[in-house]
Structure formats: structure tokens, C-alpha cells
Amino acid sequence: MFAHIPFHHGLAEAGIDVTTLTQVARLPLVTAELDALLRQVARRDVDAFAAFYDQTRSRVFGLVTRVLRDPGYSEECTQDIYLQVWRTAENxxxxxxxxxxWLMTLAHRRAVDRVRSEQAASTRESRYGAASMEPPSDHVADTVILSEERRQVTECLASLTDTQRECIQLAYYDGLTYAQVSERLSANLATIKSRMRDAIRGLRRCLGAA
Structure with missing residues (x-):
């Protein structure tokens, strides 16, 4: 007599949220997918990096924004985080x-480092000349390191072609997916992926030599 009752309806009648159940069942698969992608990123697979970025960026940006509370700084920090993913995926x-x-821990640490560096810079500006009030040396080091990294990234971006740099700008600064970059530039997805692949390789060579 119950054969005609849909399975999902039966779950709902039992007080079970089908949406939540589906999401929970999805978690191991999502983890397996990200694990596989991260392993490929460690082997310098640009397509895997693009997929990993698309699947995780919103969470990373959300976390960073909650820490920094500034959209501009959050975008810069998110870019730095994914460059670090590219460099250290094998870890x-x-x-x-x-x-x-792993990614969210990395993101949180990077965001906190950014907060510390900005606080250190603010302290130096407001208390300039007061030696007794100098920020701790580790904060100074954080500021110098982050500033140097940004300088290196800027210089390396300048070494790319205009089309490569435009793709990087849209994907990593403006937060577009590869498909959205393709639409924005009126170029097919394969072309965009090729440009991104060449751009990332160029950045990697440049940053590695810096």
C-alpha cells in the first residue's frame, strides 16, 4: 500500500532533510575530487589548477574577506594564496x-599575515620616530616579505604578453572563471586555457628566477 509513495517523500515524512542528506553524501566525493586535482596541480597541471581554483575560490575569498574586511586587500590576498597553492601543492x-x-588553513594564515603587516605599517606611520614604539621585528619582516612578493609579481606580470596579462587580470584579480573570461574576451575556452597555461608557466619561471 506504500509502493506509490516517492522515496524522497517518505524521507520528508520521517523528518529527514533530503537536501542536507544529499549534501552530506556529496562531501566524500568533493574531497576525492579536490584531492585528485591538488595532486595534479603538484605535477604542474594547469587545467587541474584552473578546476581547483573554480571550485574553491568563493570559499577562500569569503574567508579572507571576513579577516581583512576590505575587498581590494582581499582580492590581492586571494591571488597570493593561489600562487602559493601553485608553488606548494606538493606539500x-x-x-x-x-x-x-589544507587550503583554508593556508588562506587563514596568509590573511592573518596580511593583517599583521598592515597593522605594523600603520603603527610605524602613526608613531614614526618613537624608537620605543617600533613594531616587533617579525611584523617588520612580514611587511618586507609581502611587499617584495607583490613587487616580484608585478614585475613578472609585466613580462607577459598583453593577452596573457589580460587573462590573469580577469581570472585572479576580478575573480572570473575561465568560462567567464572566455565570454568577456569573445574567445573560445580552449584558447583561454592555452593563454592561461602559458601565462602561469611564464609567471612560474619568472618568480622562480626572482
Whole structure:
């Protein structure tokens, strides 16, 4: 007599949220997907990096924005985080946690470093000349390192072609997906991926030599 009742209706009648159940069932698959992508990124697979970026950027940007509370700084910090992912993906250890946990830990640390560097800069400006009130040396080091990294990135971006730099700008500064970049530039997706691949390789060579 119950054969005609849909399975989902039966779950709802039992007080089970089908949407939540579906999301929970999806979690292991999402983790497996991100794990596979991160392993490919460690092997310098640009397409895998693009997919990893598309699947995780909104969470990273959301976390960074909550810490920094400034859209401009948040965009810069998010770009720095994904450059760090590209450089250090091989350091990810599945035994220590999920790919998303690794990424969010990295993102939080980077955002906190940015806050510290900005606070250190503000302290130096407001208390300039008062030696007893100088910021701690580790904060000064953070500021110098982040400033130097940004300078290197800016110089390396200038070494790219105009089309490559435009793709990087749209994807990493403006937060567009590769598909959206394709639409914005009226170029097919394969062309955009090729430009991004060449641009990232160029940045990697430049930053590695810097």
C-alpha cells in the first residue's frame, strides 16, 4: 500500500532533510575530487589548477574577506594564496586533513599575515620616530616579505604578453572563471586555457628566477 509513495517523500515524512542528506553524501566525493586535482596541480597541471581554483575560490575569498574586511586587500590576498597553492601543492598531506582544510588553513594564515603587516605599517606611520614604539621585528619582516612578493609579481606580470596579462587580470584579480573570461574576451575556452597555461608557466619561471 506504500509502493506509490516517492522515496524522497517518505524521507520528508520521517523528518529527514533530503537536501542536507544529499549534501552530506556529496562531501566524500568533493574531497576525492579536490584531492585528485591538488595532486595534479603538484605535477604542474594547469587545467587541474584552473578546476581547483573554480571550485574553491568563493570559499577562500569569503574567508579572507571576513579577516581583512576590505575587498581590494582581499582580492590581492586571494591571488597570493593561489600562487602559493601553485608553488606548494606538493606539500599537501592527505593524512593530515582534507584538501579544503589544507587550503583554508593556508588562506587563514596568509590573511592573518596580511593583517599583521598592515597593522605594523600603520603603527610605524602613526608613531614614526618613537624608537620605543617600533613594531616587533617579525611584523617588520612580514611587511618586507609581502611587499617584495607583490613587487616580484608585478614585475613578472609585466613580462607577459598583453593577452596573457589580460587573462590573469580577469581570472585572479576580478575573480572570473575561465568560462567567464572566455565570454568577456569573445574567445573560445580552449584558447583561454592555452593563454592561461602559458601565462602561469611564464609567471612560474619568472618568480622562480626572482
Amino acid at each position: 599537501y598531506d592527505p593524512a593530515a586533513g582534507s584538501p579544503l582544510a
